[in-house]
Amino acid sequence: MTTEQLHEWMKETYQLIQDNKEELSALDQEVGDGDHGTNMNRGFQAIVEELPNWAGESLATTLQKIGMTLISKVGGASGPLLGTGFMRLSTSFKNEVNWGDGLESASEGIAKRGKAEVGEATLLDVWSAVSKSVREHGLDWNRVADVSRDAMERTKELEAKRGRGALLGERSIGHLDPGAVSSDYLFQALARVMKGADDECRT
Amino acid sequence: MKKLMNDSEQIVEEFLQGFITVHGDSLTRINGTNVITRIDKVATKVGIISGGGSGHEPAHAGYVGPGMLDAAVAGEVFTSPGADQFLAAIQAADSGSGVLLVIKNYNGDVMNAEMAQEMAEAEGIQTEMIIVNDDVAVDDPAKRRGIAGTVLVHKITGAAAEAGKSLAEVKQLGEKAIQKMRSMSVALSACTLPSSSKPSFSLATDEMEVGIGIHGEQGMERREVMRSAEIAQLLTEHTLEELDENGSYVALINGMGSTPLLEQYVFAKDVQEQLEKRKVTLKKMYVGDYMTSLDMAGVSLTLLTVDDELLQLLHARAKTTTWTEAGNDD
Incomplete structure (x- = not known):
């Protein structure tokens, strides 16, 4: 991944979040307090606005700045969780861009910060599924997009064990986890940007 | 939904500006942050900070002042502030004796506060955290939310710090x-987020929601609306269940934002009658909007078992924009 691709990834993600802001908040109203769309939009808007100031920074430094911006601008639980994910990617990519290692480290960081496990209907389910898929099948971006979407959709059948959704207990079954949905946007955007780059290389 | 505001995205910023416009004689805002702190920082005492999402006013900025908090952080509405904001509050409150973080039990608040603690410790500031989880509407204690009782913890830890106790002692008292x-708590009507066009849930005119939190999330049970005396009985029963039946208590009656004091005092009288019926000793009652949930209508009851030590800390001198005590000796 080049820094240009990282910038594109952020812009593409912001576009998806902006387009689905209301839907994200509506999902959050079912299981939480209804502000996930607003919070994510605020965070990615801040990132996209800062991108020009980060031109010339290394990949690792840019990822670290993205992480810090998410922590300070998104707030709530999603801010520190996604922020931790990007900080871990930054550390991992300092020496070598290895998506298998980077995503695994990011998933571990998110699990630790949120004291969560896979299968508790959170954004960790999506990060972990993508990480596992890249580890087992390599960088097949179509597969990444599919795996991410499947993991996101599965949160609907699961009982939420973490976050405010957990207060609903069994009543949370039947609702998508809003954090899993926004993380899926992140990986759909990533797959799209990286696939585009692969196609360009081939032609 | 009509709201007295200019721009829903600027509402917390404009609240902070207004707060300092009114209370700038004793409080200040740290530049570039959402942290409200005391102007007259005490040279050597344990710092006490709190914070969380906005929408719970007067919590938490209203409790900054001598005898209570040294700094409070305001996040976006119902959203935990980021770790960088908690760190700024810790730095403002530290005078070398360490800082206690009083945090309500929500994943976001706890995560951001923990990250801030790690950052503060890297700077050599000693910190401890206590997590308030007073809401019995949730069965599992690990998942219990922090609600209005948090304010009593502000008062107790604030007074202990003011009295010169160490970080470990203040933490232990908290x-x-x-x-x-x-x-x-119970809700008679839901709240509406500034950024939203509709309430967080809808209640029919003859319904109430039992066991709500302070974020407009749905409660544990929906039932037909009851009279104040019946609600007092229901809440007293549930809160007393896990407490010492023979203890002495203070009670905090908290309005959720849209409940008139007229009704809150009716409820206070009903709670007092419930406690008397159970031969429980009531030492002190507090009534008012202490920890609100935007424009929600409803009330929460907090019961705290007190001994002489806790009672003395509750009565100790405090001077904040919301809670003032003359002190034991005056």
Whole structure:
């Protein structure tokens, strides 16, 4: 991944979040307090606005700045969780861009910060599924997009064990986890940007 | 939904500006942050900070001042502030004796506060955290939310710090209060987020929601609306269940934002009657909007078992924009 691709990834993600802001908040109203769309939009808007100031920074430094911006601008639980994910990617990519290692480290960081496990209907389910898929099948971006979407959709059948959704207990079954949905946007955007780059290389 | 505001995205910023416009004689805002702190920083005492999402006013900025908090952080509405904001509050409150973070039990608040603690420790600032989880509406204690009882913990830890106790002692007193305190709420109508066009849930004119939190999330049970005396009985029963039947208590009656004091005092009288019926000793009652949920209508009851030590800390001198005590000796 080049820094240009990282910038594109952020812009593409912001576009998806902006387009689905209301839907994200509506999902959050079912299981939480209804502000996930607003919070994510605020965070990615801040990132996209800062991108020009980060031109010339290394990949690792840019990822670290993205992480810090998410922590300070998104707030709530999603801010520190996604922020931790990007900080871990930054550390991992300092020496070598290895998506298998980077995503695994990011998933571990998110699990630790949120004291969560896979299968508790959170954004960790999506990060972990993508990480596992890249580890087992390599960088097949179509597969990444599919795996991410499947993991996101599965949160609907699961009982939420973490976050405010957990207060609903069994009543949370039947609702998508809003954090899993926004993380899926992140990986759909990533797959799209990286696939585009692969196609360009081939032609 | 009509709201007295200019721009929903600027509402917290404009609240902070207004707050300092009014209270700038004793409080200040740290530049570039959402942290409200005391102007007259005490040279050597344990710092006490709190914070969380906005929408719970007067919590938490209203409790900054001598005898209570040294700094409070305001996040976006119902959203935990980021770790960088908690760190700024810790730095402002530290005078070399360490800082206690009083945090309500929500994943976001706890995560951001923990990250801030790690950052503060890297700077050599000693910190401890206590997590308030007074809401008995949730069965599993690990998942219990922090609600209005948090304010009593502000008062107790604030007074202990003011009295010169160490970080470990202040923490221990805060934990003692948390252990002996339970709360529960009902909503008569839901709240509406500034950024939203509709309420967080809808209640028919003859319904109420039992066991709500302070974020407009749905409660544990929906039932036909009851009279104040019946609600007092229901909440007293649930909060007392896990507490010492023979203890002495203070009770905090908290309005959720849209409940008139007229009704809150009716409810206070009903709670007093419930406690008297159970031969429970009531030492002191507090009534008012202490920890609100935007424009929600409803009330919460907090019962805290007190001994002489806790009672003395509750009565100790305090001077904040919301809570003032003359002190034991005056």
